[in-house]
Amino acid sequence: MANASKQEIIDFLAGEFPQFKYIVEAVGEQSATVRYEITHADLRPGGTVSGPTLFGIADAALYVAVLAELGIIALAVTTNMNINFLRKPSATQDIIAQCNLIKVGRTLVIGDVFLYSEGSDAPVAHAVGTYAIPPKR
Numbered sequence: 001m002a003n004a005s006k007q008e009i010i011d012f013l014a015g016e017f018p019q020f021k022y023i024v025e026a027v028g029e030q031s032a033t034v035r036y037e038i039t040h041a042d043l044r045p046g047g048t049v050s051g052p053t054l055f056g057i058a059d060a061a062l063y064v065a066v067l068a069e070l071g072i073i074a075l076a077v078t079t080n081m082n083i084n085f086l087r088k089p090s091a092t093q094d095i096i097a098q099c100n101l102i103k104v105g106r107t108l109v110i111g112d113v114f115l116y117s118e119g120s121d122a123p124v125a126h127a128v129g130t131y132a133i134p135p136k137r
Contacts (some may be wrong), residue, residue, distance in 0.1 A: 001009055002032070002068060002071040003068060003070070003071060004027075004068055004071050004072050005027070005068075006026065006027045006068075008072065009024055009027060009067050009068060009072070010063055011134060012067070012072050012074075014076055015029070016046045020035050020060065021036065022034045022035065022057065022060040022061075022064075023036070024035075024037040024064055025096070027064065027065070027068035028068070029069075030065065030068075030100060030101035030104065031098070031099060031100050032061055032062075032064040032065035032098075032099045033061070033096065033097065033098050034057065034060050034061040034064055034096075034097045034099070034117060035095070035096055035097075035118075036053075036056075036057045036060075036094060036095045036097070037094050038053075038091060038092070038095060039093060040100065043091050045079075047091045047098070048088045048089060048091065049089040049090075049091065049095065049124075051083075051085060054083065054085065054115055054124070054125045055061050055081065056112040057095050057115060058081065058083060058097055058099075058115060058125065059078055059081060059129065060126035061097035061098070061099040061113050061129075062078070062081075062111040062113055062127075062129045062131060063076065063113075063131065065099040065101050065111055066101070066109050066111070066131050066133075069101055069104055069109070070104070070109070071116050073133060073134065076109075076131050076132065076133050077131065077132050078129060078131055078132075079108070079130045079131065079132045080130040081127055081128070081129035082127060082128050082129070082132070083125055083126070083127040084125060084126045084127070085124070085125050086122075086123055086124055086125055086126060087123075088124070089117045089124040089125075090117035090119075090120070092120075093117040093118040093119055093120070094117075094118040095115055095116070095117060095118070095124070096115070096116045096118055097113055097114070097115050097116075098113065098114050098115075098116070099111050099112065099113045099114050106133065107132060107133050107135070108130055108131070108132060109131045110128065110129070110130050111128070111129055111130075111131070112126075112127075112128055113126070113127040113129065114126055
């Protein structure tokens with residue numbers, strides 16, 4: 001399978017997933033960085049970013065890293081994701097997700113994702129996820 005460029009991924013997501021609200025910042029060898037602009041709708045009581053919002057950002061970063069490494073595979077799907085919430089994210093800063101793939105197999109890809117509030121070096125969450133790659137037809 002061929003790698004996909006940042007622009008190819010952006011174009012694919014715009015066409016196939018118009019609901020994709022994340023910004024593809026960078027793609028590299030077995031890696032991707034995704035940004036998400038926090039809005040009031042993403043906050044829970046107490047002024048923190050909701051868990052489902054952080055989970056979605058982590059999943060998006062892993063998907064982008066999979067696409068960057070293996071090429072455009074529309075039917076690659078999440079089969080597992082575990083997330084640890086480490087500290088309260090800023091309610092006023094974008095969330096930055098940095099994904100590194102730790103195993104790329106024929107049928108499964110496993111990635112490690114750290115999430116940060118923009119401008120902070122301390123991660124707000126850490127996720128490990130697995131994507132299933134459909135068989136070639």
